[in-house]
Amino acid sequence: MLATLLAVAVGMGVYLVHSVSWHRQDELRQRWTECRNASLLADEAASAFVDRYVALFTGVARIPAVRSHDAAASGDYFRQLEQSFPEAENIAATGKDGCFFASAKPLSVPPQCISGKEFFQRVAKGAPLAVMQPHQGPITGEMVTGVVVPLTGDSGEFNGLVGASIHFSALSARWDELAASVKPSLVVYGQSGQVNYATGPFAGLLGKAVREQAPSLLEVDAKGDFPSVRFEGLEYLAGVLESRSSGLTILALMPRQVGVLGYFRDHPETPWMVSCIAILLAMAGYLQWKHRTWERALTTSEHRFRMILEHSPAGIGVYEAVSGRCVAANRTMADLMGGTLEELRRQNFRDLASWRNSGLLALSERVLSSGEPSRMDIGMTSNFGKEVMIDCLLARIEADSVLYLLLIIADISEKTRMQEIMVQTEKMMSLGGLAAGMAHEINNPLSGILQNAQVLANRLENDTPVNRAAAFESGCELETVWSYLRRRDAYALLRGIRDSAKRAAVTVSNMLEFSRKTSGEKTFTDLNGLLDRALELSLNDYDLKKKYDFRKVLVEKDYDTSLPPVPCTANQVEQVVLNLLKNAAQAMKCCTEGVAPSRLALRTRLDGEYVRIEVEDNGPGMPEDVRKRVFEPFFSTKPPGEGTGLGLSVSYYIITSNHKGTFEVVSKPGQGTTFIIRLPLGDDGSKTTTF
Known part of the structure; x- marks a missing residue:
């Protein structure tokens, strides 16, 4: 019953999702088609604008006065022609060197020669016409574009060009008419990257560099069949066209976001389907309520056990008694044994040399056979060759009639080491006190040796009345005693006694100084x-x-x-x-x-x-x-x-x-x-x- 309810609900949900997705794709296709058609219409308007002036100046280029570079006659003709085309800022002609020889209006702003301009070089190389990119007009200061055609000599060779600077507003007026009749917004920019025309939410870009203000408009993302761009956090469908007639890039843009209100309007059965799905899901939820309650309790208990296992500072491992396979372990256990959890779970504890050599295997078998828990400190070598001292607790446990071996271990290597150090430190402290006492005891005889050696030196080396009297009483002269002592190196031996005693005294002094508590x-x-x-x-x-x-x-x-x-x-x-x-x-x-x-x-x-x-x-x-x-x-x-x-x-x-x-x-x-x-x-x- 539960599976049937869920299957029906899922089926209806899949149909609904698919239907909404199809509606969205169809809406996107319609919007992108409108964007593409709008960019084509904008290009057609620009092409018609250019074609009008190309036809005009193609005829002007055939006039004899213009072909022969008659400056006066050409200037008069250009001024008359300008009266019929008020949208033209200026009409002018140049020789093949790029220098102007005639103009409807005075050219007060340099340069007088335009041979370095890209459009001039293009026409000089044989292009039938050239359209100037929008720029600020030198006469009125307004935004202008331009159309030029070549002048030819009698043999058809390039002999200059003739054309006009035309107010850009004449072209944008055509686009205004188009923008009023289509849904997409228009953005037009030239080769310099400056936005020359913009409508809708993009109007603020007019006159600004698109690469600096909205670089995302240059990054068209072809998502599926519908190219898109991003602007101010929103995604727009983009119909992009680079006009061959004007050299401008035209973007027609519509929001990509498609709402579902239109779908509900076109499909009145949708609310009924949503209600059915909700009822079916509610019934399925009710049927599973008790099952989920028990499952949640079991999951909580398992999670609690898992958290205790994983966060325990002691290593914990559970092994099957018969197969010896590890069925549960934490990371601390793996670290102490030397390896990863995956390696530990693949191991049989009866095959591990570290268990056999340390006596842990024998202890484990004794616990499994007797059923009595056991605890012992064991020194063992991990799989990485590290010597560790561990505190082991082993116990036999039973679950679902299956016997398991529970092993809980803690690394007590540092504790053992610290105990050894403390014992050694106590020994050294006792030895320091003993050394200090011995030094004090040695100091007394050393003092006697040094004092008596000094007295002996005074009596054997100094020429004093007391020494002479003692020698005379002994039946010899003091010089004879000195001679004997020198021949027997007695003075050197005496100095050796004093030097050795002094060195011993310095050593004792240093020992006392170093062993003294600070x-x-x-x-x-x-x-x-x-x-x-x-x-x-x-x-x-x-x-x-x-x-x-x-x-x-x-x-x-x-x-x-x-x-x-x-x-x-x-x-x-x-x-x-x-x-x-x-x-x-x-x-x-x-x-x-x-x-x-x-x-x-x-x-x-x-x-x-x-x-x-x-x-x-x-x-x-x-x-x-x-x-x-x-x-x-x-x-x-x-x-x-x-x-x-x-x-x-x-x-x-x-x-x-x-x-x-x-x-x-x-x-x-x-x-x-x-x-x-x-x-x-x-x-x-x-x-x-x-x-």
Whole structure:
């Protein structure tokens, strides 16, 4: 019943639409035919206008006085002729050189010769006549056109031309009569593009350049069999004709929009058909109401489930227990597994190596057999080869007597990594405190060594009465003691003890300075000295000494000694520089050993309102895609286990956020790497202390 009602309604609707379309096409055909006929009639009016003057001047060209270029006689004749043709602005004749020899009216406006005019050249080359394009007349200043015919000599050769400038109003009067009797509007423009005649909604274009004011009139669109143009947002049927007699372009235009009122007027049965269609559709809608209600509820439920599935931050997949085929999954699941949704839905989970190797397959089979849900953290390799740590929840579900495996996974790689980093950070903090305590304990014996070495030097090297008395009591001269000590290199050994103790004291001092907790308070700091301390710390770094000997590196210091003290948190900036030195050492160790001498350059410069620090190495450099990401958290180019990817990101935060400076990197493959730090000289408002 429902199908029958819909079929009848559709059939009646198709008939109605087809009938309206046929009516519209017929109306368009009639309108375009009127446009075409109107343009033809306009051209006929122009042709009759031109033919009248061609016949006149063909006769004038045969008059002996005109043929012989008798200026006086020709001028008198032209003035008499002008009396019979008041629409003529002027009548004149030229020789074959284009210069006027006779005119009904004086030619006070140059040029006196017209050999350069296009219409003159056309007639000189053999054209039987020429029609001048509408232009401003030189005598009256009104719009004129013109008709000229050739003068011939006794042998028929070109010997000049004769014709008249005619007021354009004489031609437009003919078109006015035509426009009053036809429906289309008329637009006429010449080769220059200026509109010379326009009626209806196009009257405002009169005297204007059509290319500037209405360029769409030049773009005729041949839609089907009815050429059209657009004007002021409306579409018009266009009958276009380029007049061969006058050289003008004539457009006859009617609106393309066809209303349906005419169709209803010509087809009185249409309202009845529309009513029948409405009744049939209402009945069909009533019959489907309950069905659509249930369908809508089902669609809403399915849409809700689909939205939850697609927007879930966890990966969700549903697999058939028997076939292993994926029947539903979201994009997060596809991203974690490494692939697209289409690829994921074509896969059988029992065939995936990543499931077998990670133990996920065995866990899935256990859940399917036991029916008990299970949750576990599993490390696996995605189809793209990416190592990920995932939190898996598996459960067996049943729908329509079919068993399915539900898998919900979440990427906890970053969480696991952060936990490892936090543990390592706690270790480093404990190690820093232990190192500080050890440094304090080492300081005491170092002080004793340095003090006793100094006392020993005073007693063995200085010529004092006390020293001489002690030597005399021992049964020898002081000079003898000095001679013995020199022969046994005792003084050199003593200096070695003092130098070694001093170096140990400097190392302990640097360790204490670097491990000391910072309060964030800025101090005016000598950056050159700060760089030296960071370099000395790197020379004593056990990890660096174990992997790369800094003694093999040529360190170039290019410091600006005139730099003013810079307000900064010295420990933080020293941490940044030490991190850069470590990175440079590892880069040169990996890629320049045995190829080129390793070179490290440290520079400081005054850069406007900033102080610039440059750390440059001659390592392998970085490609552009790596250079853009070096400051991203957790991005590292080091082998697994050797870097967290946080060093440069923390350094970037220290410089840009804590110190309001800038941090840049310049690098190209094979050309080394330069890190550029700029620290402002001005105080940014934070507390600053001067030491």
